[in-house]
Amino acid sequence: MNRSVFWALVRKDLYLQRGLIVGMLTGGLLGLALFVAGSVYKAVGGAGVAVGGILFMTANVAGGIFLAMFTLLADRKELTRLFALSLPISGSRYAQSKLVGGYVAFLIPWVVLTVLAAVVFLPSPAPMRGMLVYALLIQFFVLALFSVVVGALFVVSSELASGLLILAVNILFSLFMVAINQPATIAPFRGPVIHWTPFAVWMFGGELLVTVLAIFFALSLAARRRDHL
């Protein structure tokens, strides 16, 4: 029964966050459509590419932050955690269900958008194909940021701390965009060949490592916690 309660709690999170999931998907798809339109049709041009790209990234980053906040922070703030903990589940299993619920809610739109972004670049004319690495680096950076927010929300409970967390995430993402858009960094991606530069390899490895560490941190914290409220 513990297992069924666990998955019932995950399903509940997906049901309650359905609006955000659809919103993130819609925003991302619209951004991607504008990006493609700007690349293909001269009438739309560079403005379409720029606006589409910004919309796509905003949908990913903002969607991730909101999903983490609403899945993990809201149940403490809105006192729904007490109700969920009255169900036949232990405190640490409940925390695990929140982690899984948050990741599933985020990964549904994230996987769709990442795959579609890859599909946009892969069959594109040769000069654009190398941008696949660029797109993947951004998408996995967003996943790493989401994981950092999730890990932090296992510790943070105050509004001030969560506000500072959002600020830090935004600054980190801006710094990442500045770094990846340096002419020397982005130039190899503009080529016709998919080229994993040392920067790309290290960055990708770092993103995966941060994601794994954040999940491990959240799980170990949940297992050790004595108070589950």
Add this chain to the structure above:
Amino acid sequence: MRTADAYEAFALRGLCRSFRHFTLRDVSLTLPLGQIMGLVGPNGAGKSTTIRLLMGLIEPDAGQVELLGHAVPGDVAAAKREVAFVTDDMRLFGMASIAWHMRWMASLYPHWDQAYAAQLLKRFNLRGEQLVKGLSRGEHVKALLLLALARRPRLLVLDEPTSGLDPVARHELLAELMDIVRDEQRSILFSSHQTQDVERISDQIAFIDRGRVVDVRDKESFLERWRRLSVDIPAGARLPELPGVVDLTLGERLATLTTDRYDQDIEGRLAAAGAQVHEVQRMSLEEIFVASVMRSRQGDRS
């Protein structure tokens, strides 16, 4: 898990838990199956902390918790299968309807009683399609109680459940609770500072104050043992040593004494000492509670 005859609804043994500004000390309580226990205490006395320890929501520094024969927190998930818990600061999911909550609970609890849930929905004047975020405070409490009662739990743990309820709903809830324990295998732990509610439905009563259990016994024994006596003491007469005097107010000739060990013999001893008993008053649970707490606090000071 042991057989039904071999365990209590719950047993707390020597529970201690320290927080920054509050300490729960050596709390021991046991509730046999089929009984209602009222946990009475002022705000901040430790009622909610005790209940949270019982439900495995927080873990004790020392002591043991057993819930329907299961050790808590180790086996808390199994224990909670047959326990329903409602507290006044608990909230349902705001963006879902009452009907959604009912369906969700039905999918989790094999003993979920849909007919009873529908009956309670009607009795509590709720509508299934109502979104939780639009419910008033009283309606929200009723929805929580509906979801708890329709699980048909063997132990119902209620932390201040009647706060926020109008008098009619409160009356209905108490009647419902008394109905539940007609089944001798079902029990209720009920915390409140509304002593009338506790007096009305409890078999056992525990007084808690400043993190300690001040007194615990069955309701009848509380009500039978506590009395307030008005005594006329003529000149030259002296009050004899009496057992269990909790409070004594002396006037020029009139004394008022409160005892927690009243029996007919006290009146005989007063008469033998030349004092005349004017009146022997039964005390309400609220008066007994206040006197118990005051005695405990005086004991702490001395």
